[in-house]
Amino acid sequence: MFISRIKLYNWKNFREVDIQLAERVFIVGANATGKSNFLDAIRFLRDISKQSGGLQYAFNIARGGMKKIRYINARKATNVNIEVHLSDSQNKKLKWIYSLDLKHTGGGVFKNEVAVKYEKVWSADKNEYVLDRSEGSSGEDEETKKFTHLEQVTANKEFREIASFCSEIQYLNIVPLLIRESESLILSKDKEDFYGRNLLERVSKLNEKTKNSYFRKINDVLQLAIPQFENITPIKDSNGIPHLQANYKHWRPRGNKQQEDQFSDGTLRLIGFLWALLDGTEPVLLEEPEINLHTEIIKQLPEFIAKIQKRKSGKRQVIITTHSYDLLDTKTISPDEILLLEQGKEGTTIKKPYDIKTVIQAIEAGFSIAEATIPHTKPQNIENITQLKMFE
Amino acid sequence: MDVIIVAEDEVTRIVLKKILDYFPNKFNILNEMPVRGGKIKSLLMNFNKLSEHNTIIMLTDLDTYDCPPALLNSWFKNFRQNPNFIIRIAVDEAESWLMADREGFAEYFKVPLSIIPNSKILSPIKPHIIEMNFPYKSSLYLIREVIQSTGNKIIKEGIAAIDKTRKGHLYNSTMAPFITYHWNIDNAIKNSYSLVRTIHRLSKI
Numbered sequence: 325m326f327i328s329r330i331k332l333y334n335w336k337n338f339r340e341v342d343i344q345l346a347e348r349v350f351i352v353g354a355n356a357t358g359k360s361n362f363l364d365a366i367r368f369l370r371d372i373s374k375q376s377g378g379l380q381y382a383f384n385i386a387r388g389g390m391k392k393i394r395y396i397n398a399r400k401a402t403n404v405n406i407e408v409h410l411s412d413s414q415n416k417k418l419k420w421i422y423s424l425d426l427k428h429t430g431g432g433v434f435k436n437e438v439a440v441k442y443e444k445v446w447s448a449d450k451n452e453y454v455l456d457r458s459e460g461s462s463g464e465d466e467e468t469k470k471f472t473h474l475e476q477v478t479a480n481k482e483f484r485e486i487a488s489f490c491s492e493i494q495y496l497n498i499v500p501l502l503i504r505e506s507e508s509l510i511l512s513k514d515k516e517d518f519y520g521r522n523l524l525e526r527v528s529k530l531n532e533k534t535k536n537s538y539f540r541k542i543n544d545v546l547q548l549a550i551p552q553f554e555n556i557t558p559i560k561d562s563n564g565i566p567h568l569q570a571n572y573k574h575w576r577p578r579g580n581k582q583q584e585d586q587f588s589d590g591t592l593r594l595i596g597f598l599w600a601l602l603d604g605t606e607p608v609l610l611e612e613p614e615i616n617l618h619t620e621i622i623k624q625l626p627e628f629i630a631k632i633q634k635r636k637s638g639k640r641q642v643i644i645t646t647h648s649y650d651l652l653d654t655k656t657i658s659p660d661e662i663l664l665l666e667q668g669k670e671g672t673t674i675k676k677p678y679d680i681k682t683v684i685q686a687i688e689a690g691f692s693i694a695e696a697t698i699p700h701t702k703p704q705n706i707e708n709i710t711q712l713k714m715f716e
Numbered sequence: 717m718d719v720i721i722v723a724e725d726e727v728t729r730i731v732l733k734k735i736l737d738y739f740p741n742k743f744n745i746l747n748e749m750p751v752r753g754g755k756i757k758s759l760l761m762n763f764n765k766l767s768e769h770n771t772i773i774m775l776t777d778l779d780t781y782d783c784p785p786a787l788l789n790s791w792f793k794n795f796r797q798n799p800n801f802i803i804r805i806a807v808d809e810a811e812s813w814l815m816a817d818r819e820g821f822a823e824y825f826k827v828p829l830s831i832i833p834n835s836k837i838l839s840p841i842k843p844h845i846i847e848m849n850f851p852y853k854s855s856l857y858l859i860r861e862v863i864q865s866t867g868n869k870i871i872k873e874g875i876a877a878i879d880k881t882r883k884g885h886l887y888n889s890t891m892a893p894f895i896t897y898h899w900n901i902d903n904a905i906k907n908s909y910s911l912v913r914t915i916h917r918l919s920k921i
Contacts, residue, residue: 649751649752686749686766690761691750691759695749698751699747710886
């Protein structure tokens with residue numbers, strides 16, 4: 325399955341969003357327009373669905389509660405809503421609609437919490453709502469409203485497919501520093517995706533056969549991208565802590581062994597990026613995959629991703645945020661795969677190239693996505709940055 | 717009128733914007749292209765196609781061509797130039813137009829007027845065609861000769877690298893305020909026919 329449409333209401337930068345998604349999506353926009361916050365809406369559903377997650381965890385612990393989540397200029401309506409449409413990867417037909425509406429409860433002497441205002445699941449197979457609960461429904465009380473049915477195995481029986489889909493969504497934004505810093509292992513405890521810190525654990529948990537097959541593929545790529553690295557393998561030290569080890573080729577015939585704390589930023593990011601793409605079948609969210617990589621590697625990414633996202637069961641959805649000219653400087657990305665984030669008076673809006681005349685006209689005239697979209701997303705007067713008086 | 721402007725480097729882009737400002741309230745810049753400079757020629761057909769929707773005004777340098785028509789003939793060898801695709805060519809570079817305002821340039825950058833060459837008539841049969849008379853590329857002449865005679869250290873270090881072979885680290889940002897706030901187009905057109913033609917052409921659209 326893939327997320328074919330997403331609607332957001334009062335979610336972080338977005339007052340209201342309703343946008344269709346392709347199976348490969350590139351999100352572009354100026355800094356601080358909400359590219360990561362858009363991905364975070366999808367991660368939020370993952371955090372609700374995963375085993376150690378749930379609504380209160382996803383909302384209050386992982387994200388700091390309503391104050392941090394609700395759109396800053398929210399008017400009268402203060403609820404937060406997320407709706408996703410999930411379609412079949414093979415025939416592209418709509419399968420499910422999941423809609424979750426949330427409101428704040430508590431305050432004052434009561435604990436700040438979040439409550440379900442309504443939760444609905446529509447099944448395309450049955451052509452009806454298999455779940456339609458709202459705060460006034462019979463059987464609901466203050467306690468039941470603190471949980472979604474999505475997170476409860478007894479309650480999500482009829483739509484378990486959605487729960488397992490959401491719980492398998494992967495997010496990748498590797499901060500190499502954290503992987504190298506062994507202390508950060510403690511920080512990452514209980515967190516699904518702590519900037520790649522748990523990449524090594526995730527690797528170590530996989531069964532040998534699959535793990536070896538992934539690493540063969542990773543090594544094939546690394547041989548081309550970073551030729552001095554050879555044979556990267558997952559190992560465990562005497563305390564059982566997982567590491568990555570590679571052979572670093574140099575003048576000695578056998579080179580020498582290096583572990584992940586000696587790997588370069590680019591090497592770590594590339595390994596993490598490859599792992600995220602290989603491991604799993606549900607959507608993968610990538611934050612700026614271009615960081616730390618050489619221009620010529622970045623240029624290959626769109627086609628490489630298109631190749632790697634192919635599965636027997638259909639395409640695996642890949643959603644990418646990027647600022648990279650090199651990544652977008654190609655005609656192999658279709659306008660339908662682009663989301664343009666634009667800051668306006670009423671928060672950030674998301675548009676497709678078709679919605680912006682100058683952008684679609686440039687694409688149709690043969691310009692690459694980079695040439696067509698970057699003039700539109702850049703800060704208006706950025707060139708004046710060199711006219712600022714700094715120390716004189 | 718809505719226009720898309722095209723320039724291959726920062727200085728050319730600022731020069732083009734200043735020229736559009738010469739016509740108050742006439743032009744509204746929709747977009748500035750391309751994102752990466754130095755790609756103008758390879759994107760020529762795309763710009764031509766895009767000009768079916770919006771007027772495109774491109775400013776480029778003459779480079780190694782003998783004259784503007786020679787450049788255009790070579791560029792449009794294989795396809796027809798769309799009438800809304802307006803290409804203006806600075807002889808020999810945008811820097812030449814800037815120094816064509818000899819007095820203004822000398823005063824702003826604190827160089828003696830005599831270091832900036834005078835203009836000359838290019839062909840005796842067409843005495844109205846005059847251009848600045850630089851012995852070699854005007855941007856190089858600016859770095860190697862003109863700016864070396866300034867008494868202002870900040871200007872000198874900004875515009876020219878120490879070895880005089882390359883632009884200084886602050887080339888664009890040192891040139892930009894001059895272009896935007898001080899460059900006198902009325903004065904510059906006295907010394908550059910290609911600038912006169914540009915102003916004339918833009919006044920007609």
